[in-house]
Amino acid sequence: MVAEIDGAGWPRIASLLIRCKMLTPSTAVRDMLWQRSWSAEIASLRHAISKNSSLLFLVLLAAQFGLQPLLSKQLLPRGHLPQVFLLSSNFSKILISLFILMFGNTRDEIADIVRAWSLRESILKAGIPAIMFSMQGWLLQVGQAHVDSLSFNLLNQTKTLSAALMCYLLLGRRQSRIQCFALVLLFVSALLLGTKGCSSFKKHSARDGSASDAFVFGVLPVVVAALSSGLTAAMTQRTLKGSAGRNSWLYSMELSMWGSACLIAGVCISDKRGRLLQGPYQGWSALSVVPVLTQAVGGILVGLVTKYSDSVKKGFALVSGIVLTTLAQCVLEDAPLTSWHLIAAVLVAISTVLHAQYPPVQLQRAKTM
Template sequence: MPSVAPKKRPKDAATRADQMNRGILLYSILLALQYGAQPLISKRFTRREVIVTSSVLTCEIVKVVCALAIMVKEGSLKKTFSEWTVAGALTASGLPAIIYALQNSLLQISYKNLDSLTFSMLNQTKILFTAVCTYFLLRQKQSIQQIGALFLLIVAAVLLSIGEGSSKGSSDGSPDQILFHGIIPVLVASVLSGLASALCQWSSQVKKHSSYLMTVEMSVVGSLFLFASTYKSPDGEAIRQHGFFYGWTILTMIPVIFNALGGILVGLVTSRAGGVRKGFVIVSALLVTALLQFIFEGKPPSMYCIVALPLVVSSISIYQKYPYRVKKKEL
């Protein structure tokens, strides 16, 4: 006698797919809002006196707490850590964690010295460096359209660098301050981000780590590295002289928490939706930054930003739409 179960399976599968799509859409919207608002929130609620290392370390601690709490709620914490080893964690997450810790420190410096929209657009050059690093580490090739998209991104970055470096623009610092404490740090951070992303991709293919476990491992290793660096760094001297929370107010925790949640959302979107949806998030975040900057700061985008913005949006859209495809050999 035929069973009626198969008739229900397609409907059940469709329901699960719809629920997953709604979840991905929610994560994408939240990440776009976080990514777009982060530069403005950091500038508004983080005083210049705040020591960068203290802000980054606190963010990593919050990130670990949030990731562990989610794993407890899902019931995966015990099983995950029963299979965990120190050697495996260091192999999968050690080097990317150190790189990301340096990147976050550089980004904290850039937040304070660049226009919010300019920062967000320059930060997109990390896609270019990710493509380069994944090619050398994973032999991941690019299509002709993707190469063209990366060229558009370089043009946009050059426009922004020239525009912000030759005048004060919408920032309050001198041209030298904008260049050496704004543009250069964010570009170096983009290089580090590309290298770390390629290493994480390699680790996920070999180790099959969950996004939450990777978040915890990288945060712990990165925090230990930063903490060790305080023995010789200027930030370490400032912490010993003024205290860890020098310049902090209760509002300083707002950008810290936002940044930590954003790190978790990146892992969720990437693991569940892939690069196409992440590209949508990045494009949306640029528009969110421009809109919020105009609403809250009353500053319309500069001419350089107006010219560069469509280049950035077009390059990211093209890059995601035309992936490299292996040509089939003709028999």
């Protein structure tokens, strides 16, 4: 019957089924029709994404990277719980990834993903990195509240240092001489922001009583989070690109779920003043949802850019984000830029472009031989 329904004799069969009051197709026929229609839609969607949307993903990543600190500082209430923000962002990322996983794969592909999943493997490959991601996210939220937006983005770029080191130790990936020089430039920019840029921010923020906290609660948490992110980046890269790589959307959901469990446990232990009982979203407005969603989308965009573009274009996207942060801070924040900010921004831009454009040439030499 399946073959007949799919052929040209469908009208005659349909009339017969209507007369017999048996028009409802069987489960097998319904599955076949569902898979056939969705397979064509999914194939065309994947082709459109891979061919036409890489530039769109790069533009969105640059905008998210540049505006995220400003959106968080402008739209989130002062003194909000960082754990609540991260939990909300994780839940948003789970919903987005689940939607794409369900409608971006056929039923057979989803069944294969579910059958291959195991709790033990999920804990080892996603649980441990999720705990580290949660700690880094909390440190970044604390630091973001005590430094200006441009310094935050520039300091956060020091994660390239630890990423290069950990990729060499865990994955055996070497750096070229130009890339090593780019990492030195990045480290110098971090030192400038940690000393000169931080002192200028102290003078500006002294009227808010935060002068003594700018380094301890601002620069230091961001640098620690950025440097420790190299280990988690190497672990997740090995998980996604190994011999038995996991589905990227499933892995994003796993990281968000384990990270949320870690954050909930931390909130229950550390919430001694009972702020959650008073209302976790106390002081939030409707616009506070915007930085939550942009944070979730930003994590997804990084994976899309990595998949559909290359490291050179990704480097330019991050540089564009830094330029956007510089311009937006001049317009939106009452924190004037200093010459040290501009010097550090130029150093970070140069180091990012050099590191992306000049990878090791060992593979190219091997091919020519």
